[in-house]
Amino acid sequence: MKLKSLPLILLFALSFLSCNTDNQTQKGSDDWPEITLTSKPWTRWWWMGSAVDQKNISSLMESYQKAGIGGVEIAPIYGAKGYEDRYIDYLSEDWLEMLEFTVQKADSLKMGVDLTQGTGWPFGGPQVSLEHAATSMKIQDYSKQDGKPLSVPILFQRRNESQPIGKLVAVMAYDEELNAVNITEFVDENGKLNWNKPGNWQIKAIFLDKTGQKVKRAAPGGVGFTLDHFSKSAVDAYNQHFAQAFAVKDYGFRAFYNDSFEVYGADFTVGFFEEFEKLRGYDLKNYLPYLESQDDSEIVRRIKSDYRETINDLLLSNFTKNWSDWAHSQSKLTKNQAHGSPGNLLDLYASVDIPECETFGSSYFPIPGLRRDSADIRNVDPDPIMLKFASSAAHVTGKNLVSSETFTWLGEHFKSSFSQMKPEVEQAFLAGVNHIFYHGVTYSPEDVPYPGWLFYASLNLTQQNSLWPHFDEFNQFITRTQSILQSGKADNELLVYWPVYDVWAEPKGKMEMITVHAVDEWLHPTDFYKQSKQMMDVGYSLDFISDDMISKTQVDQGMLKASEKHQAQVLIIPDTEFMPMETLKNILRLADEGAKVIFQSKPKSVPGFHPESAAMQAALDQLWESLNFENGKSDHGNGQIILSNSIQSALEELRIDRETLVDTGLDFIRRKAEDGTYYFLVNHSPNTIQEKISLNVNADQLILMDPLTGKRGKLASQKEGEKTTTTIYLKSGESIFIKVLDSQASSLPVWPDYSSSGNATDISSNWSLTFSAGQPKVPATQKMDYIQPWTDQGEAEADDFSGQATYSSELELLKTEGKQYLLTFEKVHESAKIWINEEYAGAVWSIPYQLDITEHLKDGKNSIKIEVANLMANSIRYLDRNGIEWRNYHEINFVNIDYKPFDASNWKTMPSGIEGKVLIEEY
Secondary structure: OOOOOHHHHHHHHHHHHHHHOOOOOOOOOOOOOOOOOOOOOEEEEEEEOOOOOHHHHHHHHHHHHHHOOOEEEEEEEOOEOOOHHHOOOOOOHHHHHHHHHHHHHHHHOOOEEEEEOOOOEOOEEOOOOOOOEOEEEEEEEEEEOOOOOOOOOOOOOOOOOOOOOOEEEEEEEEOOOOOEEEOHHHEOOOOOEOOOOOOOEEEEEEEEEEOOOEOEOOOOOOOOEEEOOOOHHHHHHHHHHHHHHOOOOOOOOOEEEEOOOOOOOOOEOOOHHHHHHHHHOOOHHHHHHHHHOOOOOHHHHHHHHHHHHHHHHHHHHHHHHHHHHHHHHOOOEEEEOOOOOOOOHHHHHHOOOEEEEEEEOOOOOOOOOOOOOHHHOOOOOOOHHHHHHHHHHHHHHOOOOOEEEEEEOOOOOOOOOHHHHHHHHHHHHHOOOOEEEEEEEEOOOOOOOOOOOOOOOOOOOOOOOOOHHHHHHHHHHHHHHHHHHOOOEEOOOEEEEOOHHHHHOOOOOOOOOOOOOOHHHHOOOOHHHHHHHHHHHOOOOEEEEOHHHHHOOEEEOOEEEOOOOOOEOEEEEOOOOEOOHHHHHHHHHHHHOOOEEEEOOOOOEOOOOOOOHHHHHHHHHHHHHOOOOEOOEEEEOOEEEEEOOOHHHHHHHOOOOOOHHHHHOOEEEEEEEOOEEEEEEEOOOOOOEEEEEEEOOOOOEEEEEOOOOOOEEEEOOEEEOOEEEEEEEEOOOOEEEEEEEOOOOOOOOEOOOOOOOOOEEEOOEEEEEEEEEEEOOOOOOEEEEEOOEOOOOOOHHHHOOEEEEEEEEEEEEOOOOOOOEEEEEEEEEOEEEEEEOOEEEEEEOOOOOEEEOHHHOOOEEEEEEEEEEOOOHHHHHHHHHOOOOOOOEOOOOOEOOOOOEOOOOOOOOOOOEEEEEEEEEEO
16 A cells, blocks of 8 residues: 555545535624535535546536536446447556546645545445455255265355355354254365264364345446455455555545445354454354344344454444545545445444435425325335434534435436425434435536436436525525534434344344335334434433443543434433443443433343353343332432433433424424534424424523524513523424524514414416526516416426426515515425515525515516426426437436336426415515
């Protein structure tokens, strides 16, 4: 490996600090935090066939920057047919030249660049030899009867002729009581077994097999075997390939990225049995019948737990930590999706610089008017608690950024609107995410006909998207929100222990893949999940903590501190079947040092299979008995331990206050910065909320900050002891920040009262509609007696149109000094930009469809223009109905939300434009 120069090491240190430095303004400020490139949303940038050139890179990145995107994550994948002469092999000299140009262009635009370390996913490629390819344990079974020789040779049985011959690792014999004998030495090179011990024997031959999996969606120059993530030598060789490719210069991108673990069938590696014995203290080969069994017996569960823990240990040490250390030596950060793997998600997320979760599918929100067509969604609901594994790892270990692959298959292609994205991304923010990555934007050259190159998964936020001219407004909402959520540190009062050994003790299967799609199996049935959800529902803020994190936690003045930037008030141990003795000792150490601890019940047993299990169980029981609970309480050292099945009651007994504002239907997350505490309040309930709420802070001043518009204002409040009360008004679908200051902010106006309107001027009549840019053809101008959508009016060209069209009108208004004026729409399909008297007033793209236009109105006659951008769906339907070929890709080509061939020809027309009344309401 080429050593990097000192300046580059310093550059890495500075870049690391920039990702973890608080974006703070001066103490007591009522302004927004500084906008940085990480405040802005980033996107995965699909390089199809790596068919990129400097001209298009330059123009595309300029359009991304103009739209408000802060950075790109380069992801080379398969290419479009007919453009093979433009393909560039991954990591070739030409490819590296394009990478260098991209980073230089990003620097000039004050944007960032990350890089997928490989093409497609998971890690792999042509440099991965068969020796270093993903590996599985193949067990072939034979039966040997008493006194008779084995009738068939012990030879590897291939699935097909192209499969490599597996290497024989061991041959084991098991009697009727499953006592094991290693008989490997009695098998000759032809597979004949020269062993004839009396009795009936079950013979198991263990082979080191190769999964044969190739990189999915690989780019040119990236086709090859998937990596053996459990092998240090394989990972080192993989990293060395990139070290050599980047040895000539530092290309200046920020981070290497690793996607979710999708290495199918990989459950073994060279030297696994030796590593297992070293880590677990016994020979797993003696217990293979239990590893293969599906019985819900104790020994099966314990053997499988040990096997899975060993797989975790190898993944964590040989891949994740090893990879992250290597990246640091290259002056780069690491960004990693730990989910999908068989390991402890918290520890895997914690071992990289930027943990990344993902939102896959579409959530149900009971917001009136929010479109959610059942035919256009996948049967997967993103679970906020799943997202919290990544954010918890970051919070507990003191990392500032928590990224998310966002909107993966939110809906069917070309039908995802900003109004649908908003509650989904707010849910991610509420779970602790603060660094959004769109999934995604496809690089598409200027000369490729509409709709350009597109990735097979939906969203398709490209420059050809009819919503693109309005994308900047959605990005400003993300940016303002993330500027606050990246400030200071998380302010969660509870730590909840995740009993991963209970997950590893699942009797079914061999591997336990901890995936986003299987939460109904490994997460939802657990007390950990039920208790966490219940506490969140009643208003507590929490993070999850692992055994290893507990071992590193200290106590400072009664507060739990797992790292320099973390603190919590209480450690909660939900109902746990298996807990290591060392973890229990560490929990009691924390209590000794002054921590508050709540156990829902006694941990029942130590995990795994132990020859001295009876002694270990006795030791656990003895340690627990030493706590001498009286009425569910134990004064342990300087702290307190409570044993209670009702965790909420125990928290109340410890005087740990919940945020009662959730009783109104609001959701929240809290962030503590140097210049104040922020509450992010979200109304995803079906109702308008106008309630007096109490905040668990002592405030001199509350400031409302609207991430949609950037508007700020003072909010009346009263102190009540150590709490602060105020009245909040949020319609269904709205979100707002409250900033808590310990001093008065006199420079801001009072926040308007929008709860009760006076006069309302109906401006729904007499409009003209002019179509501008769009596909497939720009329709003729229309006159409308009453404002309405341009679709389903009997005009085929309008029905097929995807693009932008402007409604124009004039209105008479008697403007009263001191009043506020809210422009409201019944429905917008899908995004509207508004000009009043030729001044840009803002955009309306989310529920509720409203905008304060007070400062732009004048007394008397006013002009109004509303530019509406609709979805791509109608124009795509036109292409398919007319047999115009637009999807022609290598590999997966293009699929619908059910992974079947895509066809929009039978779609109904998607409504486009303004629907219902348009009012100017006076407040």
